[in-house]
Amino acid sequence: MTDQALTRAEAARLDIEDKLSSFRERFYIPDGTLYFDGNSLGLLSKDAEASVQRALDAWKTYAIDGWTKGPEPWFHLPETLGGLSAPLVGALPSEVIVSGSTTVNLHTLLATFYRPTGTRTKILADRENFPSDLYAMHSHIQLHGRPDEDLVLIEPDENGLMSEQTIIDAMQDDIALILLPSVWYKSGQLADIRLLTEAAHARGIVIGFDLAHSIGALPHELHDIGVDFAVWCNYKYVNSGPGATAGLYVHERHHDKAPGLAGWFGSDKDRQFDMAFPLTPARSASKWQLGTPPILATAAIAASLKMLHEADITAIRAKSLQQTSYLRKLLTHFVIDADLGGNIRTPIEDSRRGGHIAFEHEDAVQLAKALRVEGVVPDFRPPYTLRFAPAPLYTSYQDIYDAVMIISDLLKTGRHHAYSKERDVVS
Ligand SMILES: Cc1ncc(COP(=O)(O)O)c(C=O)c1O
Numbered sequence: 001m002t003d004q005a006l007t008r009a010e011a012a013r014l015d016i017e018d019k020l021s022s023f024r025e026r027f028y029i030p031d032g033t034l035y036f037d038g039n040s041l042g043l044l045s046k047d048a049e050a051s052v053q054r055a056l057d058a059w060k061t062y063a064i065d066g067w068t069k070g071p072e073p074w075f076h077l078p079e080t081l082g083g084l085s086a087p088l089v090g091a092l093p094s095e096v097i098v099s100g101s102t103t104v105n106l107h108t109l110l111a112t113f114y115r116p117t118g119t120r121t122k123i124l125a126d127r128e129n130f131p132s133d134l135y136a137m138h139s140h141i142q143l144h145g146r147p148d149e150d151l152v153l154i155e156p157d158e159n160g161l162m163s164e165q166t167i168i169d170a171m172q173d174d175i176a177l178i179l180l181p182s183v184w185y186k187s188g189q190l191a192d193i194r195l196l197t198e199a200a201h202a203r204g205i206v207i208g209f210d211l212a213h214s215i216g217a218l219p220h221e222l223h224d225i226g227v228d229f230a231v232w233c234n235y236k237y238v239n240s241g242p243g244a245t246a247g248l249y250v251h252e253r254h255h256d257k258a259p260g261l262a263g264w265f266g267s268d269k270d271r272q273f274d275m276a277f278p279l280t281p282a283r284s285a286s287k288w289q290l291g292t293p294p295i296l297a298t299a300a301i302a303a304s305l306k307m308l309h310e311a312d313i314t315a316i317r318a319k320s321l322q323q324t325s326y327l328r329k330l331l332t333h334f335v336i337d338a339d340l341g342g343n344i345r346t347p348i349e350d351s352r353r354g355g356h357i358a359f360e361h362e363d364a365v366q367l368a369k370a371l372r373v374e375g376v377v378p379d380f381r382p383p384y385t386l387r388f389a390p391a392p393l394y395t396s397y398q399d400i401y402d403a404v405m406i407i408s409d410l411l412k413t414g415r416h417h418a419y420s421k422e423r424d425v426v427s
């Protein structure tokens with residue numbers, strides 16, 4: 001890198017060139033903060049705030065009639081939002097529903113798709129997946145009375161990355177179902193969804209993905225690839241608030257399947273208020289809903305999705321790649337090559353990188369605390385990962401530059417050693 005490329009003036013120039021820069025002013029960025037935790041909780045936008053206010057106004061004005069009246073009637077909202085989410089995951093509108101939480105949706109889909117039979121009894125997953133997914137899969141193994149060995153967990157390689165080939169080699173005749181993340185939450189590695197899906201299907205195995213760390217950060221092609229099912233949350237790059245209602249996708253070739261777990265919101269909407277038994281399920285992904293949608297937790301999603309469409313996911317991905325690459329270059333120059341320690345676990349290739357950078361440092365806990373105090377918000381994942389997610393809708397290149405300068409200065413002066421090595425309760 002030339003000297004010019006490493007200056008703050010260059011960061012300012014990149015901001016001027018940035019076609020998405022105007023979105024930043026539509027977000028509330030906490031005062032004095034360089035926010036890099038959009039991969040855990042995206043920031044509130046003014047659009048989302050207004051959308052939540054509209055939901056409160058509808059409740060105030062229409063009371064029970066809010067289900068069918070008002071600007072965004074609640075009864076069909078999960079389907080409407082499913083349609084709005086579909087382009088982000090590359091699905092048909094009927095294949096997506098906004099419902100539940102990531103973990104709950106995973107349970108409903110495991111209950112539908114994991115049916116150990118004959119010699120096909122095992123679930124294939126990986127040790128680096130988010131713990132909630134591992135707990136969910138383990139609980140289904142137990143529900144079916146299967147031994148723990150039926151949860152086959154692939155280990156990462158010596159660089160902390162997952163090898164697609166190792167996963168494919170483990171797709172044996174005893175595997176009934178595979179669940180993998182699209183982007184590994186700690187390393188930021190992006191999975192080759194097409195390669196893995198084609199390999200699974202060639203061996204007669206059902207495959208699903210957890211898109212929590214890729215939805216809103218990069219485009220997907222779930223339908224065309226033929227992925228069987230997927231789940232995700234809307235509170236990271238979709239910016240719809242803590243605990244926002246999540247999403248799920250089921251390929252249309254499975255829409256004749258009965259939901260493994262059922263509830264009345266999975267009804268054919270025209271029949272739901274017949275209150276009849278047994279259930280007449282919807283003929284779309286809608287059937288994987290359970291109970292009443294939490295409207296206030298769903299209210300921000302329409303506005304947030306519209307903003308993503310306005311920005312365009314291809315442009316978002318292009319900026320995300322440029323920003324993570326820029327962050328890597330600065331961290332490499334000002335920290336790693338400056339002998340201040342640390343390394344970057346996230347793959348360098350664009351095709352293998354999601355939306356965040358995993359910087360590993362032996363002082364990660366102390367750094368995480370010192371950075372918060374000095375206005376930089378990454379997050380910490382044990383044992384020594386700091387994750388930095390530039391969110392293309394609101395992170396500037398100058399934010400990235402300033403954050404790296406603070407990291408480098410902390411390490412040079414050792415100020416972070418003043419903080420305890422115990423991680424915070426929520427980190
Ligand atoms: C990959 C992944 N799956 C599942 C979850 C858990 O989702 P939830 O707590 O919303 O069910 C998270 C984040 O918390 C995650 O990153």
Ligand SMILES: Nc1c(O)cccc1C(=O)C[C@H](N)C(=O)O
Nearest residue numbers: 039040041130185186212381426
């Ligand atoms: N869901 C979270 C929460 O309720 C509190 C704090 C953080 C989260 C997260 O989303 C963590 C995130 N999934 C991760 O990748 O670690």
